[in-house]
Every structure is written in structure tokens, then in C-alpha cells.
Amino acid sequence: MQMLTLNNAQAQARYEARARIIKALAHPTRLFIVDVLAQQSYCVCELTAMIGADTSTVSKHLSLLKDAGLVSDEKKGTQVYYHLVAPCALRFLECAESVMKVRLERQLAAV
Amino acid sequence: MQMLTLNNAQAQARYEARARIIKALAHPTRLFIVDVLAQQSYCVCELTAMIGADTSTVSKHLSLLKDAGLVSDEKKGTQVYYHLVAPCALRFLECAESVMKVRLERQLAAV
DNA sequence: ACAATCCTTGGCGAATTCGCCAAATTTAGA
């Protein structure tokens, strides 16, 4: 039986590919976008208004999420609507939430 | 009813806190560590052997995971064993896996 | 054709992340 290691290129490539997807979610703005898109689809201009950053910044965050395969885009006239295609990304939020909760409980128990 | 935005400091802080935890998992080596610790606990030297990097590098990855509240450490003699305390982190791997699968299917369908 | 709106891309400087080396700390054993 082969021991689990990161020494071979195959295993390394697998973890790198997965890390790339998770990295796409490792940013507050992109987390917010995923959270909002879970309710309904929005165009870039709407998301930009909610986020309060430059349009180009939001557009880049969206391209990044799209490249990761988490959202898809759909052009309607001059606007581009983004849809969430990986609902499992929402569980990241839940997990982060639970970790924060446990951390607080531990801090409380330490007093 | 209040519209969902990132304009106020509270919402921003919430998403930043969650992003910090997800960021802890957004690295191939740290993903590997979490994956391995899900089976059983290991000390730093064992993980270092599996990963094939400098001990200090692995130690820093572990501190980062610990600060995020994803793992805990336990000293036994000269060795420090690390335990996974947030099993929900494993679902990140599953989600990344499914996203990669869907992405491949789309590529296939495009041919 | 022209103007206006929406979006994307390139590029810049600032900030963060990463991995290794060196040094310090802790603990077990001779």
C-alpha cells in the first residue's frame, strides 16, 4: 500500500488544482459575491453598487470566480449577468461560521 | 428591509473574518495536511516527511491552520501532534472536486 | 454616425504570501 505523500507530481498537481478553486473563495469580496448570487443573479453594475468598489475591481473578482468554475456569465444587451453554478461554495461560509463559533466557545471556556 | 451590501463596516468585518478562515485552506500543502489529519493525528516530523519541505515551512503552515481554528496541537515529549478540529474543512475538498468535475464535463460538451 | 453606458483588460505601486536558512527553545537520553 502506497503511503500518502506530496512527493510525487501527481498528488501535488491534484492538491494545487483544488487549492486554486478554494483560493478563488478566499477573499471577502468574492465571498460576498457568492453569497449574494445564491439568492439571485446580478449584473456587474448591480454588484458594483452593492460592493462599493471600482467596476474594474469587481469585474476582475468575477472573472476570477468564473475561471475557477464557480460562477457563469450571460450577456444581456450591454450588461453581463453572473450566476452561481457551484452552490456547494455556500458551505464554505457555513464551515467558516462554525469554526468561528467553536473558537469563541473555546475562548469563553478558557476564562 | 435593508439591502445587502458591503458598504458598512460590520458586513465587511464579517466577510473578512470568514475569508481569513478560508484563506487558511487555500494552499495545496495545507489542504494536504487537513486531508491527512482527517484520518489520524500526526506530529510535525511525520508531516514534514510526507510533504517533503523544510520543517520550518511545515511548522508555519500548521501554526496558520491552528490560528484559523482548524487544527489543534498537543505536545508529547519533544514532538507536537496536530489534530483536525474542523471536519467540515473536508467538504472544501469535496466541493473543489465537484467543481473540477463539472468544469471537465462542460469542456467535453463544448466539443 | 455619434454619444452614452456597461464591461473588460493592461499596468502600476503597495501589500501580502511563500519557502528556505539561521538561530533560539524545549525535551529526552547518555
Add this chain to the structure above:
DNA sequence: TCTAAATTTGGCGAATTCGCCAAGGATTGT
């Protein structure tokens, strides 16, 4: 006590990420 092994921390240069500005399409309506 002295040595060796295990781990952590500080620090360095290289690489990546981030957000804004400026410029360049694309599309709609006049």
C-alpha cells in the same frame, strides 16, 4: 551536564495578490 532531536520564530528575497486608473471594446439608442 552535554548532546541530539523536534519544533518554533525571525528574516530575507522572490512571487503573488490587490485596488485603482486609464484605455479599449461592445451594444443600445438617437
